[in-house]
Amino acid sequence: MNLILLGAPGAGKGTQAEMLTQQLQIPAISTGNMLREAIANGSALGKQVKQFMDEGSLVPDDLVLSIVAERTAQPDCANGFILDGVPRTLAQAEALNAKGVRIDHVVSIELSDDVIEGRMTGRRVCTKCGASYHIVANPPKTEGICDQCGAEVSIRKDDAPETVRHRLEVYHQLTEVLKDYYKSQGKLRLVEGNQSIEGANAEILAAIGAKL
Numbered sequence: 001m002n003l004i005l006l007g008a009p010g011a012g013k014g015t016q017a018e019m020l021t022q023q024l025q026i027p028a029i030s031t032g033n034m035l036r037e038a039i040a041n042g043s044a045l046g047k048q049v050k051q052f053m054d055e056g057s058l059v060p061d062d063l064v065l066s067i068v069a070e071r072t073a074q075p076d077c078a079n080g081f082i083l084d085g086v087p088r089t090l091a092q093a094e095a096l097n098a099k100g101v102r103i104d105h106v107v108s109i110e111l112s113d114d115v116i117e118g119r120m121t122g123r124r125v126c127t128k129c130g131a132s133y134h135i136v137a138n139p140p141k142t143e144g145i146c147d148q149c150g151a152e153v154s155i156r157k158d159d160a161p162e163t164v165r166h167r168l169e170v171y172h173q174l175t176e177v178l179k180d181y182y183k184s185q186g187k188l189r190l191v192e193g194n195q196s197i198e199g200a201n202a203e204i205l206a207a208i209g210a211k212l
C-alpha cells in the first residue's frame with residue numbers, strides 16, 4: 001500500500017507515520033527528516049537546503065524529488081511506503097504521477113491554525129532519528145531522551161512562532177491545493193487531527209481500510 005500523509009505543519013503527520021510504519025510494516029519516508037539529516041551531516045544537499053528550511057520556506061522541487069526517487073527505489077519500499085511531507089506542491093504531485101508512482105490513499109490530517117501554534121511550542125524531536133514528541137501529549141519515557149534510539153531530543157529550529165506562521169502560510173498557498181488534486185482522483189481521506197493521537201490513528205486505519 002502506498003500512502004501519502006497530507007496536513008499543515010504540526011498536524012501530526014510524523015507522529016502518525018511512526019505508528020503506521022509499525023502497524024503496516026512499510027517504511028515511512030519523511031522528506032523533512034531526510035533534509036534535516038543532510039544538514040546535520042554537512043552534506044552538499046544539506047548546504048543547499050539549510051536556508052530554505054531555517055526560514056520555513058519550501059526547498060526546490062527538483063532536490064526533493066531526487067531524494068524521494070532514490071529512497072522509493074530501495075528494496076524495503078517494494079511492498080509499499082508512507083510519504084510524510086511530500087508531495088508539497090502541485091508540481092511535486094504531478095512529477096510523482098509522471099514517474100509512475102502509484103498512490104492508493106491520501107490521508108489529510110485536518111487541524112486549524114490556532115491549535116497548531118500551541119502544538120509546536122511543545123514539540124521536541126530526536127536529533128538522530130527524527131522521532132517526534134510533545135512535552136504534554138506525548139513525552140518521551142525518559143525526559144530529554146528518545147524512546148526509539150536513545151539520542152537527545154531538542155526543539156526544532158523552524159518551530160519558532162514566527163517561522164511556524166510562515167510555514168502555515170506556505171501550506172495554505174502551495175500545499176492545500178493537493179487536497180482537490182487527489183479528491184478529483186477519488187483518493188482523498190479526511191481525518192480529524194484535533195483528537196488524541198490514538199483516536200487519529202484509529203480513524204486513519206479505518207479510512208484506508210487497513211486490517212491489522
Ligand code: AP5
Pocket residue numbers: 007008009010011012013014015016031032033035052053054056057058059060061064084085086087088092119120122123124132133134135137138158167193194195196197198200
Ligand atoms: P517537515 O519536517 O515535513 O515539517 P512540516 O510539514 O512543517 O510538518 P511538521 O513535521 O512540523 O509536523 P507534523 O505534521 O509531522 O507533526 P508532528 O507529528 O511532529 O518539513 C520541514 C521543512 O522541510 C519545510 O519547511 C521545507 O523547508 C522542507 N521540506 C520538507 N519536505 C519538503 C517538500 N516535499 N518540498 C519542499 N520542501 C520540503 O506533531 C507536531 C506536535 O504535535 C508534536 O509535538 C506531536 O507530539 C504533537 N501531536 C501530534 N499529534 C497530536 C495529537 N493528536 N494531539 C496532541 N498532540 C499531538
Ligand code: MG
Pocket residue numbers: 013014015030032085
Ligand atoms: Mg513532521
